[in-house]
Amino acid sequence: MLFDTFITQANQWGALRQPFFFLIDFEKKKPIICKLDEAQKCGIFFQIFSLSNVNEAADLRAPPFSLHKFPLPEADYRHGFDLVQQELQKGNSYLLNLTYATEIQTNYTLPQLFQHSQAKYKLLYGNEFVCFSPESFVQIQDNRIFTYPMKGTIDATLPEAELQRLNSQKEQWEHYTIVDLMRNDLAMVAENIEVKRFRYVERIETESGAILQTSSEICRELAENWQDHVGTILAR
Template sequence: MFYRNIDDIRLDMNKSGSVHEPFLFGINYEMSEGFFVPNPLLQTDILFQIKEAGNKSSDESEKVEAHLGSNPISYLEYENKFNVVHKGLRRGDSFLTNLTIKTPIETNISLLDIFKRSKSPYQLCLPDRFVCFSPERFVRITNGAISSNPMKGTIDAGIENAEQLILNDFKETAEHNTIVDLIRNDLSMVADNVRVERFRYIDRIKSRDREILQVSSEITGDLNDDYHSHLGDIIFKLLPAGSISGAPKAATVDLIRSAEREDRGYYTGIFGYYDGTDFDSAVLIRFIEQEGDRMYFRSGGGITAYSKCEDEYQEVLNKIYFPFI
C-alpha cells in the first residue's frame, strides 16, 4: 500500500487505468513517499471522500464541542522566511512562491473526529498521521478532458465589500494571473487545446467561526483517446502542483526549501480517486498532522514581489480552522 519507490505508483495507475479498475492514491510533496490502494471502497485503512465518492462512514462522531487553539510562529520568525522568498523574487529566481508554516495546535478531538465532521469537497484521513479537508482540486479527468481549478487569493468574507476588494487587489490579481499561466503551461504538456473556461470566480468556504472567499479559475485541455492507460504518466508530469509551489517551478522549489528549511511531507502533495471511468484529485491543503501526542496545522499563501509581509502573515493564520460548525 505504501511506497518508497514512487515510480511504482505511476506504473500501477497506468495498469489500473488500462483495465478501468478503481484506485486511490497519494503522493507527498517531496515525492519520497506515496500510497496506492486498488478498489479503495473495500477497505478502511485509509479514509477518503471526493465529492460523492468515498468510504467515509455516515455515522456521526460524538457531538462534543470542538476546541481549537493555536500557537503560531511569531511575526518576526515569519518575516525571516518571507524575506528569503522576497529576495529571491527580486533577484528574478521566481515570479510567485508559495510559502508555508507549521503551527502547533491544541484540540480536544482526534484526527478521525475531525475527518468525520469535516465538510469539504476533498477529504482524506490516514489515522494517527494526518487529516486533510481540501477545497482545491488538482486535476479532474473525464470524457477525454483534463481540467484544473487553482485557488489564489483569500479574504475574510466578513470584511465590507470583501468580494470587490479581493477581485480588485493589484497583488492578488498579479498572483492569480501568474498561477493561471503556470497551470496552462503545465496542462499543455499533457493535453491539446488548453483554454481558460472560467477566470477569477469566487468560492465561499465556511468554517466553524468564519467564512472566507477564495478566487479560483478553471483551465481545461483535451487528452488523447488512450488516456486511461496513461493516467500515471499524465499526473506525474504535472508534479509538484503549481498552486503550492510557484513559477518557474524548479527555481521556486529551491527557493521554498531555502525559506522553509523543513520537509512538507504529505502537506501540499496530492491525492486522488479513479472510479474506473472518471478521475478526480486534490491538493493536500487545509491539513492537520500528528506527531506523537502533538498536532500541527499547516498553512500557506502565495508571495509575489508586491506582497506585504503583514498581510501574508495574517493570511496563513486565517487558514487555521475546522471546516464545520
Template sequence: MDQYSESAMPFFFIINFLADEAEVFSEKELTNSGIEVDFPNYKTNKNPAESGIENIEWKAYPCTKEAYEKGFNMVQKHLRRGDSYLVNYTAKTLVETNLSLKNIFDKAEAKYKMLYPNKFVFFSPETFVEIKDNVISTCPMKGTIDADIPDAEQKLKNDTKEKAEHYTVVDLLRNDLSMVADEVRLKHFQRIDYLKTTNKNLYAMSSDIEGIIKPKYRKNIGSLLEKLLPAGSILGAPKPKTLEIILEAEDYERGYYTGICGYFDGKDLDTCVMIRFIENHDGKLYFKSGGGITHMSDLDSEYEEMKNKIYVPIY
C-alpha cells in the same frame, strides 16, 4: 498507476509534495488500510460516527512573526532577483483540540476529505485535476480575503497583489495542462467561492481551465500526473527554481501536505490538492498552512493569511 489505468482497474492514491513518495491502493487494499475518503463521487464511509463532543476546544500556537519573517525575507530576496514570480510559502502550527483526527474527518465540511488513521487528516476545497470523458480540467485557487470586509468580493478581484498571484498560477497551470492536453482553454476566470471557518469566513478566488487529453496519456494516469507535479498552485513559478526557494525558506518538511490524492474509477479521475491539513507527530497535532508570496506582498498581510487558514470547518 499506469498498469491499473491501462487495465481500467479502479484505485486510490496519495502522492507527497516532492512527488518522490506515493501510496497506491486497489479498492480492497483501501478498505483494509483503514483510510477513509469522502470525495464528491467516491466515499468509503457513508455513515459518519457522532463525535459526542458538544463544545469544541480549539487553540492554535502559530510561529512568531519574527520566525515567519525569516523565511519570508528569503523568499523576497529571490523574488527581487527575478528567480521566481510567485512562491507559495508555508509554516506549521501546533494546535490543541478535544477533537480526534477521526472527529475532524467525520464532522468537517469540505469538497474533499481524507483520514489516514494516526497520521493525518485534511479537508480541502481545491481540485487538482479532474478527467471526464478524456477532458482534463483544473481549478487553481489563489487569493483569499476576510468575507466580513465591506465589498470583499470586489476588493479581492481588484487587489493588485492577489490579481498578480492568481494570474501567475492560472498561466502556469494552463501551460502545465498543455503538456498533457490539446485545445487548452480558460473556461471561467476569477470565480469567487465562499468558505466558512471556525474563526472567520473567507472568500477565495478560483479559475477553471480545461483541455482534451493527448492520446498517449489517456490510459496512463501515472505518467500524466508525473508531468504535472508538483501542483503549481501550491508551488509557484517557474517550478524548478521556486521549489529550491521553498526548500531553503521553510524550516520543516511538508511531507504529504500540498501533495495530491485522487480516485480513478476505471474511466475517469478526480484529484485534489492536500491543503487544510492536520498531521499527528509524536502525539501532537500540527496544522500546515500558507499562501502565495509575490514581490508586492507585505509581511503583516501574509502572516495574517497563514494564521487565518488555521481552522476546522465544523459548525
C-alpha cells in the same frame, strides 16, 4: 513504494480501467496506491463529493469542538518573507507559497476531525494525518483534464469584500501568474488549452468564519485512451 513503481502500477490499472485510490506526497517519496474497494484495508478513509468509503454518520455525542493555535512568531515569519522577496526580485521564482507548520491543540481525535469537518475533499490516513480541503487540484472528465488554481482569499464579513479582492492589483497579478503556470503544466500532458472561467468567487465556511476565495478553471484535451498512461500523466 518507489515512485517509478507507483507510475507502473497506475498505468497497469488504468489500462484495465480498474478504479484506484492514490496519494502522492510533495516530495514523491512515499506514494500510496490501492484498488478503490481496498482502501479501508490500507487504513485510508475518504469522502470526495458523494464518493465515500465511510458508512457511519458523525458521532453526535462528540463534545463541543475546541481548537488552540500556536502560530510562528512574527519575527521568524518576517525573516522567511524577506528571503522570499529577495529571490523574487532576483528573478529566481515567479510565484512562491510561504508556509510554515503550525502547532495546534484540539480535544478531537483524527477520526472525529474527519467525521465532523465539512469539505469537498476529506481524507483520513490511519494515525498519520487527516486532511480536508475545498480545492479541486486536478479533475479528468470526458477526455479533458481540468485544474482550478486558487489564489486570493478575504474575510467575507469585510465591507465589499468581493470587490476588494477582485479589484486588488496585487491579487490580479498573482492570479495571472498562477493561471499561466498551470496552463504550462497542463501543456505537458494535453492539448488545446482553454481558460473556461477566470477569477470566479466562491464562499467557504471555516472554523473561524466565512471567507471568499478566487479561483480559475483551466481545461485541456487529453489523447484517446489516456487511461493507459494515467500514472505517467500524474507524474508530470
